[in-house]
Amino acid sequence: MNLGLKDKVAVVTASSRGLGRAVAEALAAEGAKLALCSRDAGAVGATADEIRKKYGVEVYSASCDVEDCGRVEGFAAEVLERLGAVHVLFANAGGPPPGTIADFTPADFEKAIRLNLLSVISLVHAFLPAIRRQGWGRIIASTSITVKQPAANLALSNVARVGVVAFMKTLAGEHAASNITCNTVAPGYIMTDRVESLIQSKSMKDGMAYDAAEREITAGIPAGRIGRPEEFGSLVAFLASERAAYITGETILIDGGAYRGLM
Numbered sequence: 001m002n003l004g005l006k007d008k009v010a011v012v013t014a015s016s017r018g019l020g021r022a023v024a025e026a027l028a029a030e031g032a033k034l035a036l037c038s039r040d041a042g043a044v045g046a047t048a049d050e051i052r053k054k055y056g057v058e059v060y061s062a063s064c065d066v067e068d069c070g071r072v073e074g075f076a077a078e079v080l081e082r083l084g085a086v087h088v089l090f091a092n093a094g095g096p097p098p099g100t101i102a103d104f105t106p107a108d109f110e111k112a113i114r115l116n117l118l119s120v121i122s123l124v125h126a127f128l129p130a131i132r133r134q135g136w137g138r139i140i141a142s143t144s145i146t147v148k149q150p151a152a153n154l155a156l157s158n159v160a161r162v163g164v165v166a167f168m169k170t171l172a173g174e175h176a177a178s179n180i181t182c183n184t185v186a187p188g189y190i191m192t193d194r195v196e197s198l199i200q201s202k203s204m205k206d207g208m209a210y211d212a213a214e215r216e217i218t219a220g221i222p223a224g225r226i227g228r229p230e231e232f233g234s235l236v237a238f239l240a241s242e243r244a245a246y247i248t249g250e251t252i253l254i255d256g257g258a259y260r261g262l263m
């Protein structure tokens with residue numbers, strides 16, 4: 001299936017590794033030009049070099065902490081200067097630390113909200129004018145299964161992310177008539193460094209071996225396994241494509257059936 005992404009410009013944040021990198025690779029495989037960022041310029045630069053070599057596409061990379069609204073505006077200006085346009089925005093960030101409500105102060109919640117809600121708002125604020133100019137765009141925000149079903153020991157994630165769904169739904173309604181779709185993706189467990197460290201934290205908290213902690217998590221997933229980053233990348237590439245023109249305002253789970261609700 002031709003996704004119609006050749007030479008489109010895609011911004012993928014928090015993309016030196018993990019889910020962001022998987023999305024960058026899936027879009028590069030379709031011929032999209034990329035703008036990547038993470039906090040560590042060296043790490044995201046190395047990822048950009050590897051993607052350039054592997055897929056032969058143009059890749060701009062820079063250090064940008066998505067918690068810093070001012071830096072996000074600066075990054076957007078750089079991307080437009082280097083690549084001339086923006087068609088796709090994949091708004092992603094790192095995850096907050098695990099723990100229960102009693103483990104955290106209001107300041108910890110404020111920081112998590114900056115990382116996982118305000119970052120999406122400031123990325124959209126910075127890139128939407130350019131997306132609107134060409135009258136075609138795809139905005140995809142990354143959240144978590146926790147927006148549908150709070151997870152044990154992930155209190156900050158459970159609370160901080162849910163506003164993203166309301167923001168993206170509102171945005172979708174405002175721009176649906178302008179060929180700009182706005183969707184949210186909600187991963188369950190996809191194997192990345194973060195999931196490895198969450199399994200590690202569970203194994204320490206529950207006093208069990210790493211493998212036993214992983215088996216316990218997998219037992220709660222009807223598919224019987226943790227997802228692969230490239231499966232997540234494929235979903236986002238489809239949502240970013242011409243083919244997904246009539247899908248907007250949705251929150252799409254990718255969780256091997258782990259979510260237990262009906263809607």
Ligand SMILES: NC(=O)c1ccc[n+]([C@@H]2O[C@H](COP(=O)([O-])OP(=O)(O)OC[C@H]3O[C@@H](n4cnc5c(N)ncnc54)[C@H](OP(=O)(O)O)[C@@H]3O)[C@@H](O)[C@H]2O)c1
Pocket residue numbers: 013014015016017018019020037038039040041043044064065066067092093094095096115142143144145186187188189190191192193194195
């Ligand atoms: N993997 C899963 O199963 C899963 C499930 C649900 C939700 N999520 C969420 O999806 C997001 C990505 O997860 P992941 O598994 O890919 O994590 P990961 O493997 O830890 O990768 C995180 C990426 O984000 C970058 N990053 C972290 N904080 C940043 C910031 N403030 N500004 C810019 N870049 C930042 C990191 O690079 P630097 O360190 O260089 O900044 C790295 O490239 C997280 O919010 C996570 O909680 C993941």
